[in-house]
Amino acid sequence: MGLFDMFPPRAATSSIQVDALYMFLLAVSGVMTILIFVLVTFFAFKYRRKKDDPMPRAIHGSLPLEILWSVIPLMIMMVMFAWGTKLYFEYYTPPAETLDVYVTGKQWMWKVQYPDGQREINELHVPTGRPVKLILASEDVIHSFYIPAFRLKHDVVPGSYQTYWFQATKPGRYHIFCAEYCGTNHSRMTGWVTVMDPAAYGNWLAGSSTGSMAEQGAKLFEQYGCVTCHVLDSQGRCPTLRYVYGHAVVLDDGRTVMADEGYIRESILNPNAKIVKGYHRDIMPVFQGQIGEDGLLQLIAFIKSLSPKTPGAPATAAPGAAPSRQGAVQQGPAKQPQKQ
Amino acid sequence: MSTTLPRPRIEAPANYLNVDYGWKSWLFTTDHKRIALLYLFSITAFFFVGGAFAVGMRINLLRPEGVFQHDTYNKLFTMHGIIMVFFFLVPSIPATLGNFLIPIMIGARDLAFPRINLLSWYIYIVGGIFALTAILQGGVDTGWTFYAPFSSTYSNTHVIMAAIGVFVSGFSSILTGLNFIVTIHKMRAPGMTWSRLPLFVWGHYATSLIQVLGTPVIAITLVLLGLERILHAGIFDPSLGGDPVLFQHLFWFYSHPAVYIMILPGMAVESEIIACFSRKSIFGYGFVALSSIAIAVLGFLVWGHHLFVAGQSMYASMVFSFISFLVAVPSAIKVFNWTATMYRGSISFETPMLYAFGFIGLFTIGGLTGLFLATMAIDVHLTDTYFVIAHFHYVMVGGMVMAFLGGIHFWFPKITGRLYPENWARIAAAIVFIGFNLTFFPQFILGYLGMPRRYATYAGEFQVLNVMSTMGASILGIGYLIPMIYLTWAWRNGPISPQNPWHAKGLEWEQSPTPPPTFNFIEPPIVTESAYNYSGEEA
């Protein structure tokens, strides 16, 4: 980055979009600022008080002017509003087909897990040309996963999953910053996202793997006894998990919800929060306190693998950046002694 | 049955300052003017305390690897924010200039509840003691925003002590607002209709509405936070079933309107100064007056723009973004009307007017950068970066503090009976303006480049702009110190001021002696003309 750069690198499709909107706002602001500066300076000079000046005549106002300078700025602002809203909705509505990466924030590091099982700390590798969706979780306090080069961030909130997506365009290494104050080493909770062209990315992926997340999730599925009920075919006591993820689920109270990552997480930690129609409460054990964030993400990856994506499958997440936040979540970090 | 008092004429030249001496006459006063001075000294002291923390921060930011320990830096920015927001900006103009001037401007002998006025100062001091105690105990490191679950469960610092300080000072704010609302409604002199009120009074009325409606919400939020720290019931802690975003909603429900508490009085001062030093009635008086009310009302409906990336629904965010644009319109209306007031005016360039020019320019920039943050897709990139810091310092420091200094200079003769040295004051105003821009303009650039806020250490490529900003802060600091010196000097040694050195309109200049007697007027005023009737054209 040069000494007088005013923009971060543009490394994703979102970057130029945000920069374009920014430059529109800069232009409008510049014009407005210069207009006011020029007028004030001009009036100050032209109407400066000279000796024996008569008292100025009062000019009380002008309704047409008031309307003009209210309506015109309002119209310009509506353009800003519409443009900004459109982009915002896009950034938080992932497309149907994404490469999913799971990011867990904890004081003061980022843990990144890939579906094929690779794990990194404070590093994220992504290919160009493919939509990548980040599923963000926190183990303790609120953090924020910020990639200036993509112009994107979202808070990482304990107790819920947040997501956003991007499509990288330019290979290189770019900053990751935590952007929500989270304690002592907040400013050290940084990392790097490495964007690689697809071939290089493939090579990198082949590098390390201890079994994909879904495979690890399958082991947990067995270990925690889920398999005794949720055998892959329905047995009557509990609903099947095949084709659950990404589809609508009808509940016993008549509501219909989308089975996204948040729904599955809640179903594990607080099963009675939502009961599928035709089934009963208090049958599934409550796993709150027994499975940590990493394990939850692996189980979710496994359950996702039971819904292979078919053409025409619905979007993976309902609009709204907050999948269900309900249900108690066990975090379990050691709590430091506190002064009051 | 009539119980009207006979009106005595006050023949002796006693004014509110020399009518009585001794600490008791000050600490037990019910005279709104003396209470205003009590506030003035206290908030100035807190301004320099908050400023000291800023000095520490800017020193730390000279180097990418920082200078102090991270925990120290985190406490510096937290205490800077808490002190500046709650103990300086919120009370500043209302408790000092508002207290002093509102009764006089409407032709009253005092505020509606003088003893409650004094009580509000004591409450403020008690709150300040709690805050200072938190500082002396080692400070708080949650940020002035106290986000949970960090503040409720993880922070090891004296959160509750600081929260009590803020809670208590909030009641001071509520009582001031309550007093102003009742005073303005009930104690206007005969002939002082709403449409003849100085815009200073309109602005404070709108501010008071916000103070009264908004402050109780942060009070209860801090109570819940404090209880949560003690009991760990889980209201904001997701590991116990709570919702951390609920805290943010409750917090910002007050704290957004709070920023309008912090700017409306500055706009109120601005109107008075521009009218006087253009010798002309404010263009669009009705629009400027009602725009203050519009800002107060709309200001309660935009708090969610602080939660665009926090986990709030996209649709709610959209509504908040839309209304945030709406609230910019009344502010823009004011700026245009002030500019139009200068058209065909008779402009002079005394210090108050220099600060007023500074206000127009810097508030315009600050307000426009707010639009960037209201635009959702841009806010995604800019929120929690230095862009936000630059934005709010432009409106609060470039706006409000400049207006405060302008107002102090404008009414200095009225308050003290003396004149300040004009040349020193102009030099200081220029230094403040230059220092301010050098400090905060680079921060817009830093923000877009991606430097997050609340960072004790930062990436090396941000250093040049940070150094520039620290240099600016040194200049700004000097700019603030100079008025401290000459104003203190002028209070005792300045030339005696004539009754109306600025030849300004307004009851405080035309019908109240300089400095005013305890009950403000010799003859009770009867108002026959609208505000700013410089041209003498109409009644």
Place this chain on the structure above:
Amino acid sequence: MGDIDATLHPTSAAHPAGVRQDLKHHFDDAAQQMESSTLGMWVFLVTEIMFFGGMFGGYTVYRNMYPEAFASTSHFMNVTIGAINTGVLICSSFTMVLAVRAAQLGQKKAIIAFLILTLILGCVFLGLKGVEYHEKWVEHHIPGPGFQYADARYFHQAQILFFLYFAMTGMHAMHMIVGAGLLTALIVMAARNRFSEHWYTPVEMIGLYWHFVDIVWIFLFPLLYLIGHTS
């Protein structure tokens, strides 16, 4: 201040007792003073609405989030005590109104009698509240380290809901205690002949305050005790 005071505040001997003795110097007449006091009290009550509003907001959020836990905890609300307390408070508002009426008529003995009745009823409320809280203490339903809840499914959620219950009713009780103190002050003032049919503003203002505290309870009672109790 003393000398100016003498010029502006002629001694009471110059004026009929009870006529202007309580007109503060910055008011033009008694009507202005009364209107100011009334508007001031109403503005203050609005701030109290906003204060309680924050808690009502939090309560609404959590009730919607955890409907079953809420249904479970609502069985532990003592509706009997709550209902009696509601009746007690409504009666106390009635006696307060009668006190204000007595003040308007300048009937010193009636003022004192009704104020004392109001105070007694207020203390009955607080006493019953204490009984209720004690019940919660025995059941280990007070949030904090000692919290226990029979139905383990809802442990955390119940703790949050009880937290809000105690915050809301506790804040209300604190306002009642302050109100009791104010009533006591009023009784003393009345006993010392401070009120007359020309000036009784404190009685009316504290009456407004008392009614407000009553109304908060009228909202609290159904919300916390009645809804969901029988489900």
